[in-house]
Amino acid sequence: MSSTATVDNLEIPAESRLNYLNASYGIKSWLLTTDHKRIALLYLVSITFMFLVGGVAATLMRLHLIEPQGALVDPETYNRLFSIHGIVMVFFFLVPSIPATLGNFLVPMMIGARDVAFPKLNLMSWYIYITGAAFTLYAAVTGGVDTGWTFYTPFSSNYSHSAVIPVALGVFITGFSSILTGLNFIVTIHKMRAPGMTWFRLPLFIWAMYATSIIFILGTPVIAITLFLLGLERLLHIGIFDPAVGGDPLLFQHLFWFYSHPAVYIMILPGMGVISELITAFSRKRIFGYSFVAFSSMAIAVISFLVWGHHMFVTGQSVYAGLVFSVLSFLVAIPSAVKVFNWTATLYKGSISYQAPMLYALGFIGLFTMGGLTGLFLASLAVDVHLNGTYFVVAHFHYIMVGGAVMAYMGGLHFWWPKITGRLYPDAWARFSALVIFVGFNLTFFPQFVMGYLGMPRRYAVYPPEFQVLNVMSSAGASVLAVGYVIPLVYFIWSMRYGPPAGPNPWGAKGLEWETPSPPPTENFEEIPIVTEEAYNYPQLPEVARG
Amino acid sequence: MTVHAVHGEHPPGFAHQFEDMEQQREAGNLGMWLFLATEVMFFGGLFMSYIVYRTKYPGAFADGSRLLNVKFGAVNTAVLIASSLTMAMAIHSAQTGKKKPQVWYLILTMILGALFLFLKFNFEWRADYHEHLIPGFGFYVRPEWGGGGAHVQMFFLFYFFMTGLHALHMIVGIGILTVLTVMAARGRFYEQYYAPLESSGLYWHFVDIIWIFLFPLLYLAGGRYPIPGVTH
């Protein structure tokens, strides 16, 4: 990719030009930084570490499940493995991933600001994240929890003999990291846009981050209070969730899912924002249906708070409650469908190139479509009765979280890596690993849809032998997937030392972040830019047949 | 928008990620409102759980509520409302450029806040402890509660958790006020710049409002005085 260098000193290699990476040295300059870009990198390192922890748990689980009677560990240990896998992946990887890394790095840059509204609060968010992660990891290595990431009562409050309180405390603490990040983003986006950057000129990634931040601040406090109540119950045995003394175990589920359902939209909305950026950049076109895509993010954020009961269809709740939550769950699917169609339409008459970020984006669209449509199965009351608690649910959410969110995260990392580090990575290897991930992913999770309809329940350490073939297929796929994730780790690290220098805009993309050097200076912009054009304002042919 | 080149244009306390003080003030204000929204959701979860159980066990919750000291609760309500007034006066003093009243009003707010905590901890909670009404600390199920003893205990759990969480927020508020008082004494707030006072005022008023919900929900659930003509 030739960089269209029209500004001075951009041919000079990154090391000799002052940028946010070399502006100051030493561990204190990193641990006490208030620069949003450095904070993004602090998060990148910690989140990658947590991803590996969760990934190791998953690897052990899939290895264990190649035998019906379990190949690796005893059921107690297996239960702890799937619990820590879920807790780490949900709270310490997926929820913060794009917002805390790409969001922190890009939100100020994309809107033409020098930093977020509250940089010190931003640093505090990271420390809070680390503290929570430390509690959880400590608990994990000293025995872990066996409650699942869902902590259902009364098992977790009265029966489990595991480190429920330390882990709940870790998650509780980390929740405040999310809340502060969300708060920071909302204020930044509202108040610090550059002159001319009206709401409807914002990149769609910003709309997605804004919608996500609303869920952050309104949803996260509820899981905090829920875990607090759980901890109190476990300590004092009052009976808030214990039916023997008049408590209601389902109250926990309502409180838990009131956050945890919007949480899954926290996990996917930023990814959708990334995809809007990638599709436009790699087809060199304006997004199709900008306002529809922007408003659909907001619609998803709002409706996401109204559907939590679809996790509780078989708990014995009233039929009417089921009907209400079912219809709302169908409703929340529509804005996502709108996005998929708009992204596809953006490709029409585009000028499409296939570097790694685009492969991830295209993979996202396909896999997210499948994952989202399988959500309809679960929103359908009569079918959910059969599928709830089975591997079908596991496959559904992994299609969205791994086939969707993680692929978007990878695509975003690949897209903005040159901006963040000033280096290019080898695209051939990147494209190869994207393909490996795509294949490995489908091999791992597609058989789980079949397993689920056949009736194999989830969270099973041992299973009836007739499910073995599908389990072995899934585990084989998981080993491929694992390889696919390791390769980028290698070349990304390699690129930081040996990658060729990236110019300010190796992809020829539109966006304020691409109008700065790579890596950018600490203050982002010498002069705050004045925005005069729409987002994604690529030069295009007039609407005439292109042939 | 101008590019700010001369540093001296901005007063002390200006944070350089902003373009000007106006933007900083607006950002601070919006940030505080958003934070208060998160607090509403945080307390909200507790309120919802309380409402669920109160609806399920109205008798037991009424029994528990009757054992609370309504007089102290009412006095404390007045104390908090007064403290919100003094807080507003402190901000008004800053807006009108008066330094001494600022400091005095802030100190008065802190005193009222401390009075609230003193009345609560020293009179209400101490008595509750001696009467064995604190769950987990020697709670005693009284025979007159009949079969609902466990539910009365649940009432008290909510009472102590909700008022305790509120008290924690008050303590944090007093801490913030201490810092603000020192800053005010040093003349940091005046007509053009009093954003920290404003934000903290919002926080303080919010903590007050939480109490205004807590008081009737917790203290007045029992119906203490017979209403003529109604037998229950």
Add this chain to the structure above:
Amino acid sequence: MGAVWTAFPELHPPAASSIAQGVDKLYFFLTLITLFFTALIFGTIFYFMIRYRRRKEDELAGGPHEHLPLELTWTIIPTLICVVIFIWASFLYVRNSRPPKASMDIFVIGKQWMWHIEHPEGVREINELHVPVNTPVRIIMTSQDVIHDFYIPAFRVKKDALPGRYTSLWFEATEVGTYHFYCAQYCGTDHSKMIGWVYVMNPTDYAAWLAGGSKTESMADAGEKLFTRYACATCHLSDGSGRGPSLVGLFGKPEKLLTGESRVVDESLLRQAISVPNSVRLSNFPPIMPSYQGQINEEQLLQLISYIKSLGSEERKTSGK
């Protein structure tokens, strides 16, 4: 459509209940929709990827970036499809939630990590459920400890078993055979071992099975003994002259509670009345019933309830021993 489905038995459990095929049809429809839209999106993307690939470095893209009719179309059509699916699924769900009037009851108690099953005739099973074919069966269940879930894939039924209350599901098995059931709500260490078998038998075999084995007293008879043992009989005189209401013929009737609420006297209400009496007072009776919480275990509760159910009903008089 049915032919395709039955041609791939590996993809679905046996359809062994009266509702199974209905659920499968909807599942099949959902699968078709998924395949259709996935193929549509994948196909369109694939086509665009090739047709509009960048051929020259400096080429410009073309094409529109908005089209309201298109936006409306692809919003409205998915909405309509969702409406259809919702109505279809809800209709099945509501219909499947109401057991037919003539269902036979079987009681299930889940506990870590096994299922206790008890037939009204008193026969008990562990991790096995014998039922007659072509007979609606209502499973009334509860848990002794944590939340479990009773799941019979072949019948397409599932329901959580909750501590402190009763939940129920119903099915009518249509094929003689042996089918898995599972616990489908994670409940601790041996959650994955809390599985068992449903044996669907033809009626004569079922009757023989029921009659064979060790002689046990029916649940209602056991309940009668408990009724005396726990002194319920001293207040709940059958002629209504006691301190508590008569329980004869009470079961299944709607009754007005003291709070004004009207509730049908079902298993759940009876359970609540025995455990937390003052929460479901019938009008006009003083709140002096003591609570039996903790004194009577789940099985005994079900036996008591079976006894109360039988009071004033014909079944009791004809149940032989």
